[in-house]
Amino acid sequence: MKRRTLRVEGALVGKTVVAAVASELGLPEPRARELVDVGAVYVAGKRSRDAKARLTAGQVVTVVLEEGGQSPLAEAPPAPELRVLYEDADVIAVDKPAGVPAQPTEGRVGGSLVDLVGAKLGRAAGLVHRLDRETSGVTVFGKTADATSALAAEFREGRARKRYVAATGPGLPPSGTVDLPLSKDPSRPGRWRATRAANGVPALTDFHTLFAGPAFCVVELLPHTGRTHQLRAHLTALGAPILGDSRYGGLPRAGGVDAARCLLHAQALELGHPRTGKVLRLEAPVPEDLMRFFAAAGIEAPAGPIRAGGSGAG
Incomplete structure (x- = not known):
């Protein structure tokens, strides 16, 4: 991420946000206003959408100029259908x-x-x-x-129950529980490792292998906890990373079928309704890219109530 940080002092005191950004970055004011409008300008650590706000002495203004190799002003792709x-x-x-x-x-x-x-x-x-x-x-x-x-x-409080499905590399046992704490991997930024060798946070996942073949597996995952990258790290610890998950070593293709993204899908959720207390059972159809692996395996996606063990905090 590329950013520019300004401290409000001298001639900047009393200027509007857009005028300060324009003068300090050498931009025309319409361009500076666009940066404010898209949320790329922060004043005192908070996103500022008020181009006319006046700055006071000592404030710090941060302008995000590039994120993920792309300008915040780059045209966004069309919004997907919700x-x-x-x-x-x-x-x-x-x-x-x-x-x-x-x-x-x-x-x-x-x-x-x-x-x-x-x-x-x-x-x-x-x-x-x-x-x-x-x-x-x-x-x-x-x-x-x-x-x-x-x-x-x-x-x-662990009352929400979740069921995920995924396509992974080969070698998963028929079923089991992964009880391995998670900690950030110091050698690979952005990755979490599942190991008892570090001082990690508790993480628990039940799994049931729905199909096991020589090229890939299809698995149902029931997390008891809801940790960052929990399922991705736990499956990697089992030696079967999720297909398409390049961060964790997942293959981009298996059994003649492409995996263009991390093929993990939150397929079902059960939780209490916030007003009535009745259980809401919510299901999302398996998307086409992951469904191709169900089809290649000749199996149906799971449906109906979530098996015991699928609670998770996040």
């Missing part, structure tokens, strides 16, 4: 498309799942759990502050 799985006065559940981040990134607004749901509702919605960018599947939002708080408690 599939709503369930909606009432308190809750909206959607099928997150692969490739869409759960939340806005630092240098850009728009295009995240939070933005897409907010645009549909015409107001902000409360995200209570997150999926990785490449992971698809069920994601639930609260439509009120009370609903968001109650839904978050379902995850935090």
Whole structure:
């Protein structure tokens, strides 16, 4: 990420945000205003969308100029169609498309799942759990502050139950439990390692192998905890990383079928309704890229109630 940081002093004191950015970066004001509009400007650590706000002495202004090799002003791709799985006065559940981040990134607004749901509702919605960018599947939002708080408690207190499905490399046993703590891998930034050799956070995953072949496996995953990269790291520890997961060594192709992204899908979620307390059972159809591996294996995707053991905090 490329950024420019300015300290408000001297001639910058009292200037508007857009005027300060324009003068310090040598930009025309319309261009500086675009940076403010897309959320690439931060004042005192908070995103500033008010181009006319006046700066005070000592404030720090940060401008994100490039993120992931791309300018925040680059034209965004068309927003994907949002599939709503369930909606009432308190809750909206959607099928997150692969490739869409759960939340806005630092240098850009728009295009995240939070933005897409907010645009549909015409107001902000409360995200209570997150999926990785490449992971698809069920994601639930609260439509009120009370609903968001109650839904978050379902995850935090381990009452929410989740079922994932994935295509992996070969070699998985028929079933089992992975009880390996997770810690950041110091030798590979962005990766987590599943090992008892480090002081990691507890993580527990049940799995049931639905198909085991010489080229790939298809597996049902039931996390008891909801740690960052938990399923990806646990499957790597079993010697069968998720296909398409380049960060963890997953193959880009297996059994003659391509895996263009990390083939992990949050297929089902069960949790208490925030107002009635009744169990909501939400399911997202397996996407086409992962479904090709189910078809090659000659098996059906799981459906119906989640087996015991599928609770998770996130």
